[in-house]
Amino acid sequence: MKEGLSFILLLIIAASILDTVTQLLLKSAINSLRVSVSGSLGKIIQFIMQLIRLPQVWVALFFSVLALCVWLFVLSRADLSLAFSIGSLHYIFIAFSSRFLLKEKVGFKRWLGTFFIVIGIVLVTIG
Amino acid sequence: MFKKKITLTIFLLLVFSDFLETFTQFCFKKSALAGSAAALNNLSGIFGFFQGVFLTWFLWLGFIAVALTFIIWSTVLSRIDLSVAVPVASFSYVLVPLVSIILLQEKVSILRWEGIFFILIGVIFVSLSSKER
Numbered sequence: 001m002k003e004g005l006s007f008i009l010l011l012i013i014a015a016s017i018l019d020t021v022t023q024l025l026l027k028s029a030i031n032s033l034r035v036s037v038s039g040s041l042g043k044i045i046q047f048i049m050q051l052i053r054l055p056q057v058w059v060a061l062f063f064s065v066l067a068l069c070v071w072l073f074v075l076s077r078a079d080l081s082l083a084f085s086i087g088s089l090h091y092i093f094i095a096f097s098s099r100f101l102l103k104e105k106v107g108f109k110r111w112l113g114t115f116f117i118v119i120g121i122v123l124v125t126i127g
Numbered sequence: 128m129f130k131k132k133i134t135l136t137i138f139l140l141l142v143f144s145d146f147l148e149t150f151t152q153f154c155f156k157k158s159a160l161a162g163s164a165a166a167l168n169n170l171s172g173i174f175g176f177f178q179g180v181f182l183t184w185f186l187w188l189g190f191i192a193v194a195l196t197f198i199i200w201s202t203v204l205s206r207i208d209l210s211v212a213v214p215v216a217s218f219s220y221v222l223v224p225l226v227s228i229i230l231l232q233e234k235v236s237i238l239r240w241e242g243i244f245f246i247l248i249g250v251i252f253v254s255l256s257s258k259e260r
Contacts, residue, residue, distance in 0.1 A: 026201065048201060068155075075155055076162055098208065098210035102208075107256050108256075110256035113250065116248045117250070120242040123238055
């Protein structure tokens with residue numbers, strides 16, 4: 001690991017942010033379709049076909065590929081269990097961006113749950 | 128318009144996409160190991176890294192898993208909040224260390240297991256929060 005731990009940390013955070021952007025774009029695309037998919041395989045295929053016609057999904061794919069490239073570098077240098085654990089910083093990014101950008105109602109239990117996950121991440125990281 | 132409650136079907140879909148995610152991580156780690164001999168401080172080194180990575184069939188197996196995960200994940204997101212789906216999906220924090228121990232011979236300390244325990248408590252709270260409204 002000749003690049004050093006801080007370089008790896010920076011890359012993992014970058015991958016997390018790219019991943020958060022991916023999720024936000026995908027979720028907003030799905031929200032814009034205003035459907036709740038359930039049941040048959042045919043309906044799921046129809047939904048996916050509708051979904052991949054939206055430009056946001058392809059922008060999301062672009063960010064996802066970027067995240068993957070960064071992630072591949074990280075995995076070539078760090079333990080999978082360590083890299084995956086620090087990468088979970090995006091739970092915080094997701095909670096805040098869902099609340100403020102997607103206007104989801106994030107109540108007390110959800111913040112508490114996210115807080116526990118953050119504690120867990122810190123323990124996993126120093127462990 | 129959107130269902131707020133996590134149903135058993137959605138939870139099972141999330142767990143299944145977690146297994147796929149774990150499988151994807153394993154495949155990517157395997158393919159990244161194939162490129163780890165290359166030095167990444169110059170352009171030809173970076174090119175060599177991706178050459179090594181793209182030649183392994185683990186990478187392509189990983190891509191298939193990603194496509195499957197996309198379909199399942201999109202279906203789930205059409206029914207529940209993003210701020211619920213993402214935390215609940217952290218079940219992979221249990222699966223990934225298990226795979227790391229068994230297949231990659233990595234060490235997972237007691238402290239990391241405690242962290243995993245906290246993450247699971249968090250996931251339970253977030254799941255319950257989907258029933259708030």
